Amino acid sequence: MSDNAILIIDTPQRSGNLLYAAGYYCIDPIVYLRIGSGSNEQSYGFFPATELEHARLTAKVKHAEDLTETENKTKDAGINPDKRHAGCVVDILRDHHIETVDVPEDFPIVEADYLRDMGFSLNVVGEPFFRSRSTKTAEELSHIRSNSRINSQVMAKVQHILECASVGEDNILIYNGEKLTSEWMQTMITQEFVANRLYSDASIVAVGDQAVMPHEHGSGYIYAGKSIVVDIFPQSLDNHYFSDMTRTFCKWKAADELTKMYQTVLDAQLFTIDAVRIGASGKDLHNRIRDFFEEKGYKTGIIDGMLQGFFHGTGHGVGLECHEYPYISSKGSILKAGQTVTVEPGLYYKGIGSVRIEDLVAVTDGAAENMTNYEKKLVIE
Numbered sequence: 001m002s003d004n005a006i007l008i009i010d011t012p013q014r015s016g017n018l019l020y021a022a023g024y025y026c027i028d029p030i031v032y033l034r035i036g037s038g039s040n041e042q043s044y045g046f047f048p049a050t051e052l053e054h055a056r057l058t059a060k061v062k063h064a065e066d067l068t069e070t071e072n073k074t075k076d077a078g079i080n081p082d083k084r085h086a087g088c089v090v091d092i093l094r095d096h097h098i099e100t101v102d103v104p105e106d107f108p109i110v111e112a113d114y115l116r117d118m119g120f121s122l123n124v125v126g127e128p129f130f131r132s133r134s135t136k137t138a139e140e141l142s143h144i145r146s147n148s149r150i151n152s153q154v155m156a157k158v159q160h161i162l163e164c165a166s167v168g169e170d171n172i173l174i175y176n177g178e179k180l181t182s183e184w185m186q187t188m189i190t191q192e193f194v195a196n197r198l199y200s201d202a203s204i205v206a207v208g209d210q211a212v213m214p215h216e217h218g219s220g221y222i223y224a225g226k227s228i229v230v231d232i233f234p235q236s237l238d239n240h241y242f243s244d245m246t247r248t249f250c251k252w253k254a255a256d257e258l259t260k261m262y263q264t265v266l267d268a269q270l271f272t273i274d275a276v277r278i279g280a281s282g283k284d285l286h287n288r289i290r291d292f293f294e295e296k297g298y299k300t301g302i303i304d305g306m307l308q309g310f311f312h313g314t315g316h317g318v319g320l321e322c323h324e325y326p327y328i329s330s331k332g333s334i335l336k337a338g339q340t341v342t343v344e345p346g347l348y349y350k351g352i353g354s355v356r357i358e359d360l361v362a363v364t365d366g367a368a369e370n371m372t373n374y375e376k377k378l379v380i381e
Contacts, residue, residue: 005093006102008032009085009111016320017104017129023060025240026051031067033089035096042096046070046088086111090118104129128325134317135338140241141362144318144340145371147198147236147243148360152374154192155247158185158205158230162251162380171224173251182207182218189232197237204231204246211354214312214346224252227353233322242322244342245372246358251380257352262378264296265355268345272314272328276343276361276368282332286314289345298347308349315342318360339363340371
C-alpha cells in the first residue's frame with residue numbers, strides 16, 4: 001500500500017464525520033475519499049448533480065465530481081445499482097495502488113461487501129473516526145458559543161411562560177386562558193428555533209414522573225408543584241454546530257424532597273464544571289459525582305421495578321453532532337484543550353420527580369469556559 005485512504009459514504013445531514021471531512025451540507029448521499037496526507041493529500045467528493053456546482057465552490061475537496069454521471073458509468077459497467085456509490089472510487093483506489101481503506105463503523109454493509117469483492121480490505125475505525133473533530137478551532141468555538149447564546153434565549157422564553165402562567169384546577173397551569181401542555185411548549189420551542197435559524201427534530205418538556213425516563217419527550221398537562229425538565233438541543237442551519245442545555249423548573253412551590261434533590265444536583269454540577277480542565281479524566285469526574293450522590297443518600301438501582309437514581313453519563317462532546325466524543329462517563333477519556341462537553345448530572349425518582357441541570361463548557365488552559373450563560377433556578381413564582 002503506497003498511501004493510506006479513508007472512505008465515507010453517507011449524507012452530511014446524518015454523518016458528522018462526513019460533514020467535517022467534506023465541509024459540505026446536504027440531505028442527499030455523497031461519497032468522500034481521501035488518499036494520503038499533508039502536501040500529498042488528494043481528496044475527492046462525488047456529489048449529486050443538483051449539488052455539484054455549489055459543492056465545487058464551497059466543499060473542502062480538491063476534486064468535486066458528478067455522482068450521477070459517475071454512477072451511470074458504473075451502471076454501464078454492470079455494477080449492481082445498490083453498490084454504485086462504492087463503484088465510483090474503485091478506479092481511483094487502484095490508480096493509487098491502495099489495498100486497504102479506513103471506513104467508519106456505520107459504513108454501509110452493501111458497499112463494504114462490494115469493495116471486498118473487488119479485492120480491497122476494509123479497516124473499520126470506531127469513534128472518534130477523526131480525533132481532530134473533538135478539539136475545536138477558534139471559529140468552531142465561536143459558532144458553538146453563538147448557538148448557545150440563542151439557545152439560552154429560547155430557554156428564557158420557556159421560563160417566561162411559566163412565570164406568566166397561573167395555577168388552575170387540579171394544579172394544571174393556565175397560560176393565555178388555555179391549559180398548558182408539554183406539546184404546546186414543545187411547539188413553541190420549535191417555532192423559536194425556526195425564527196432564530198436553528199433546527200431540532202425534538203425537545204424535552206417532561207413533567208414529574210415522566211422525566212424519570214431521561215429521554216422521554218413529555219406529554220399532557222404541565223402541573224404546578226411538579227418538576228419540569230426542559231432539555232433543548234438545536235443545530236444551527238447556518239454553521240451546522242449544535243448546542244445543548246437543560247434546566248429543571250417547578251412552578252409555584254416545590255416539595256422539600258425536590259428542593260433538596262435539586263440542590264444536590266446543582267452542587268454536583270458546579271464542582272464538576274470547576275474541575276473541567278486540560279488533563280482531567282472524564283471517568284474520574286463522573287465517578288466523583290456518582291460517589292457524591294451515594295454519600296448524600298441518593299442510591300441508584302432498580303426501585304419498584306424501575307431503574308432510578310443516577311444512571312446516565314455526566315456529559316458528552318458537542319459539535320457537528322449533539323452527542324460525540326469525548327465523554328464524561330464511566331468510560332470517559334482525558335480532556336484536551338478546545339473540546340466542548342456538557343456537564344449534566346441528574347437524579348430521577350418516581351414520586352419525587354426528576355432533576356437534570358446541563359451546561360455546555362469548553363476545556364481551556366485554566367477554568368472551563370461556560371458557554372451556557374443562563375441562571376439556575378428551580379422555583380418559578
